[in-house]
Amino acid sequence: MNSTAAAQAFARRGYRALPGFLDAGETQLLAAQYGHLHAHAAGILLRMRTASTEAADFYRAHPGELIVVPERDQPLEVCRFERIAQCLPAFRETQVEKIRRRLQDLFGEEFFLFKDKCNLKSPGGGAFPAHQDIAAYDSFGPPYHVTAAVALDASTLENGCMEVAENYLALQSDQRELNATDYGALPLFHHENGGPRNGDILDAVQDRLDWRPIEMAAGDVLLFDSYLPHRSAPNRSGQPRRVFFLTFNPARYGDHYAAYYRRKSEDFGNPMFHVSTPTRHEALHQAAGEPS
Numbered sequence: 261m262n263s264t265a266a267a268q269a270f271a272r273r274g275y276r277a278l279p280g281f282l283d284a285g286e287t288q289l290l291a292a293q294y295g296h297l298h299a300h301a302a303g304i305l306l307r308m309r310t311a312s313t314e315a316a317d318f319y320r321a322h323p324g325e326l327i328v329v330p331e332r333d334q335p336l337e338v339c340r341f342e343r344i345a346q347c348l349p350a351f352r353e354t355q356v357e358k359i360r361r362r363l364q365d366l367f368g369e370e371f372f373l374f375k376d377k378c379n380l381k382s383p384g385g386g387a388f389p390a391h392q393d394i395a396a397y398d399s400f401g402p403p404y405h406v407t408a409a410v411a412l413d414a415s416t417l418e419n420g421c422m423e424v425a426e427n428y429l430a431l432q433s434d435q436r437e438l439n440a441t442d443y444g445a446l447p448l449f450h451h452e453n454g455g456p457r458n459g460d461i462l463d464a465v466q467d468r469l470d471w472r473p474i475e476m477a478a479g480d481v482l483l484f485d486s487y488l489p490h491r492s493a494p495n496r497s498g499q500p501r502r503v504f505f506l507t508f509n510p511a512r513y514g515d516h517y518a519a520y521y522r523r524k525s526e527d528f529g530n531p532m533f534h535v536s537t538p539t540r541h542e543a544l545h546q547a548a549g550e551p552s
């Protein structure tokens with residue numbers, strides 16, 4: 261491996277902000293692509309509802325379709341959609357390609373898209389509990405990933421911007437394993453396994469992490485690796501907080517995009533594919549201190 265000094269510096273922090281990554285025209289294009297994707301996603305939810313089909317059955321029958329997760333108790337409202345680049349080639353040619361080139365410059369090596377999604381975080385919509393993405397991606401091959409969070413709306417304290425842990429590399433804890441990576445030993449903190457909190461970093465560890473909110477303007481990007489602990493609060497504004505998440509892995513670990521989504525289509529109900537997908541319903545109950 262021939263890692264650049266910039267790549268080593270990135271991995272020592274786990275994240276890097278790229279303000280103004282998309283210009284106004286590119287942000288408008290992303291909004292138009294979002295409009296197309298959202299209409300398609302809403303259509304899929306309607307088809308499932310009209311045919312009284314469970315999502316797992318729908319995706320076994322339509323293995324190449326956009327993957328759509330509805331709001332809990334709002335079966336016609338979109339919470340998240342995934343497999344964007346496969347369903348919208350123009351998205352791959354524009355947004356994915358621009359980020360892929362940026363990663364190539366930063367890391368001095370090629371990257372493949374691993375997965376992609378858009379979280380809508382509707383008004384009142386869900387908090388993402390503290391987690392590390394590597395816990396969810398571990399069984400798919402690549403040992404290290406970089407995600408670009410691309411803001412379509414301004415991401416603020418009010419609407420639940422992402423928060424990242426500043427001290428996770430230095431935190432001494434017996435509640436972690438150290439994984440050997442190209443960027444040294446990186447910590448995987450102990451987390452909940454199964455149940456409603458599947459994937460959440462244990463509370464005792466979360467409490468010792470220093471959390472920093474990252475506010476973004478539309479068109480800004482936050483790059484973060486799959487070891488960075490992150491979370492976000494519920495959306496307490498009156499507008500959605502839409503962010504695209506494009507996750508890549510170094511190309512030398514292979515191209516896993518098709519295989520990842522094939523497994524997801526075949527086994528949609530598997531909890532490994534449903535780590536931390538909050539809903540409006542859940543957030544409101546949590547905010548009220550009630551069990552969700």
Ligand SMILES: O=C(O)CCC(=O)C(=O)O
Nearest residue numbers: 379388421422491492536
């Ligand atoms: O949308 C957010 O605020 C966080 C998203 C996230 O962490 C995830 O989807 O795993």
